[in-house]
Amino acid sequence: MTLRLTGAAHRAFDGRPPAPADPYLVRIYSDMAQLYGTVFDQERFERANRNTFSDLARGLLDALPPQPDPFDLVVVASDVPDFEPRVSGVSYLTDALPGTPPGFALCDQGDAAPYTALRLAGQYAADGRAGRALVAVMDQTTTPANPGPPRQGEDARDGAAALLLSADGPGAPIGVRQYGGLTRADAHALLGEALPGGLGSLFVGGGLDPELVAVPSGVTVESAPGEFPCSGVWALLAERVPDLAGQRRPVVLADYVPQGTDEEKGGELCFCVVDFGAAAA
Known part of the structure; x- marks a missing residue:
């Protein structure tokens, strides 16, 4: 069964209002940096956008038309994991979308992650387990280590894309x-x-x-x-x-x-x- 693209959206996100970085995260990343023999740049972290994957997912849903029909699968694809380990963009989407679909995340494949996500969604459809699916692609500039350009800088923005997929109907x-x-x-x-x-x-x-x-x-x-x-x-x-x-x-x-x-x-x-x-x- 072939998945069809039924809709897509993309949003760019600027930084949040200035606020002190969470001491819990500062402690985690300072300890991790020490473990790997490097230094955590708290000043850069303070200036970062600090948009979590859940924030990006919320903005994506706002950019899409209403989705009354239930979903069967959610896949979140990104280059690196969310900088905030206490929240989950996948869980947010699972709760927010009709049908409470199962979901998982793909990362550490670089910019190949969205393609792998689409292949996996297609396999779920071929197995009869996903008539409707959402693939969300995240670009997050807030990382504990120096990510290098273009994922840093005073003007860096976060971005996210949503791909709506269906095994039946138009598209x-x-x-x-x-x-x-x-x-x-x-x-x-x-x-x-x-x-x-x-x-x-x-x-x-x-x-x-x-x-x-x-x-x-x-x-x-x-x-x-x-x-x-x-x-x-x-x-x-x-x-x-x-x-x-x-x-x-x-x-x-x-x-x-x-x-x-x-x-x-x-x-x-x-x-x-x-x-x-x-x-x-």
Whole structure:
């Protein structure tokens, strides 16, 4: 059974009003830093946005139209775990969505996490266990260790994307593929070879250079905003769903996640085809 994309949303989140960091979290991260032989930067933590995954999930639901029908599955995908260990974005969504769906989180896969989440949701649907699913993708700038740009800085924002999926009814069929053991050059070549016929748009993450992908003429190519490394390509999709649906052509979203040096061929290519040309009304 193929999952279909029935809706999408993306929201950006600024920081909370200034407030002292929770002493409990400061103690936890100070102890962890000492354990790993580094130093916890409390000053940077004080300036951080401190939006939890539950905060991002709440904002996502506000950005979506009302969802009266029950859900069967929730998957939260992120590069790193929530900085706040006492709350759960998955549990928040499970309680907030109709049907009280089971849910779980995926992280520590870099920006490949959303693609893995979609594959897992698709397997649940194929097994007859998920007629409706929500995949939420989180970009959180508040981390206990220095995350490096663009996940830090005075102007850094958090971001989150929601993908509404259904095994029955209207929507555009989706398919996901992931290939490991690739150099960056390998990934660009393989992506160009795998693009479907009649492609309308290609959205790529920061790990890919669109100029190095062999794209047929007439295809619109866009790079995701760097401030949202994990949710950026899904933000492009969410912003353009009405136009893309009207064009009725396939759309590809792709990311390359380095997992070693090019000599080690440790990188992973992930891409998702959303076939608006085969969308059911």
